[in-house]
Amino acid sequence: xxxxxxxxxxxxxxxxxxxxxxxxxxxxxxxxxxxxxxxxxxxxxxxxxxxxxxxxxxxxxxxxxxxxxxxxxxxxxxxxxxxxxxxxxxxxxxxxxxxxxxxxxxxxxxxxxxxxxxxxxxxxxxxxxxxxxxxxxxxxx
Numbered sequence: 001x002x003x004x005x006x007x008x009x010x011x012x013x014x015x016x017x018x019x020x021x022x023x024x025x026x027x028x029x030x031x032x033x034x035x036x037x038x039x040x041x042x043x044x045x046x047x048x049x050x051x052x053x054x055x056x057x058x059x060x061x062x063x064x065x066x067x068x069x070x071x072x073x074x075x076x077x078x079x080x081x082x083x084x085x086x087x088x089x090x091x092x093x094x095x096x097x098x099x100x101x102x103x104x105x106x107x108x109x110x111x112x113x114x115x116x117x118x119x120x121x122x123x124x125x126x127x128x129x130x131x132x133x134x135x136x137x138x139x140x141x
Contacts, residue, residue: 018063019045020065021044022068023066026068026070033048038120039124039127042124047062052084065095066127069099070099071104071108072104095130096109097112099115100113
């Protein structure tokens with residue numbers, strides 16, 4: 001799990017549990033880092049993962065409020081990660097928003113789908129709706 005904010009994640013409700021507002025799971029480094037940067041500007045605590053395996057490790061170690069999930073990734077794909085999340089009771093309730101190419105949209109897991117190239121304003125509205133304004137950190141980096 002990569003995290004580049006100067007602000008640490010918040011402590012979870014349980015002692016020792018790290019909490020991220022958003023986990024961005026995207027194999028394209030440019031898209032992944034641009035999304036994380038923009039979400040951090042909006043005040044969210046963001047973690048990133050380059051593939052499904054890395055994302056699953058993050059989800060097992062931390063509480064996450066929302067997953068932004070690319071579908072086509074090497075190794076554990078977005079579809080496989082979404083299925084693994086649905087099988088795990090603690091992860092099944094975590095909302096998933098899919099970011100994908102037009103050709104894959106009809107195969108996305110349940111939840112909002114955002115097509116590449118991404119409209120960042122539309123994505124930010126979706127994130128705000130999914131998390132509510134209370135999820136934003138009151139601290140600024």
